[in-house]
Amino acid sequence: MIEEQQNNPLHGLGLEIMLTELVKFYDWKILYAALRLECFNLNPSHEGSLKFLKKTEWARERVESFYLYRFKRMPKGSSAQFELKPRERGFANGIVPRKPEPLxxxxxxxxxxxxxxxxxxxxxxxxxxxxxxxxxxxxxxxxxxxxxxxxxxxxxxxxx
Incomplete structure (x- = not known):
């Protein structure tokens, strides 16, 4: 029996692809202003940022939440959903991501x-x-x- 996957835009999405999409749409300066992560401010690079985000769970969760709620503009969930990590959250079937929020x-x-x-x-x-x-x-x-x-x-x- 095939297990039904959660309706979550992060499912199967690697951190490198997510970061590439965010940088391509927003740029490093806007990502730093929005997330306040120094890896986006001081000599920003994909390699350095990925290394930091892979090692630092709280920063990775912050980027994933930004991706879900600002970039993909998914609807906010219940307080029980927010207790879960972004990759563990699910959305109702039929809800699809919208266009990114311009910042x-x-x-x-x-x-x-x-x-x-x-x-x-x-x-x-x-x-x-x-x-x-x-x-x-x-x-x-x-x-x-x-x-x-x-x-x-x-x-x-x-x-x-």
């Missing part, structure tokens, strides 16, 4: 600034006490009624 250094800085501001706001809210904010009505809970419904269109699994 510039300026756009990456804007996204990083927004993420930092959101994190600081979340930290400030948590330090004031979550239960107090709940009673004041600042936090809205999502119920099944007000959640977005999944798309029924097999040609458009994202529903957009």
């Amino acid at each position: 510039t250094i300026e756009l990456i800085e804007q996204m990083r600034t927004k993420a930092t501001a959101d994190y600081e706001a979340m930290k400030a809210n948590n330090s004031k006490g979550y239960s107090k904010k709940v009673h004041e009505g600042a936090y809205k809970t999502r119920t099944n009624e007000n959640r977005a419904k999944p798309s029924q269109d097999p040609n458009n699994p994202w529903g957009k």
Whole structure:
């Protein structure tokens, strides 16, 4: 019996091919700005970067996640999926990768600034006490009624 493979764009994809695709589309400077890995900044080369990524699991997982969610633009999974390594994650059948997200250094800085501001706001809210904010009505809970419904269109699994 043939085992059904996970629907994952990383399945069967070697690190060298992945890096080649990323460098060809984004360039070393944008990869460094997005991932903050020094192997993409100081004298970047395929050989040196591959050697570093093969030895350093956390960096390889960062590149694989970038490949999945920025380059292939796969939909974000559940928190249980994010506990898995990128190569172990699966996606629903019928979901196919989209065109890569165009990035510039300026756009990456804007996204990083927004993420930092959101994190600081979340930290400030948590330090004031979550239960107090709940009673004041600042936090809205999502119920099944007000959640977005999944798309029924097999040609458009994202529903957009």
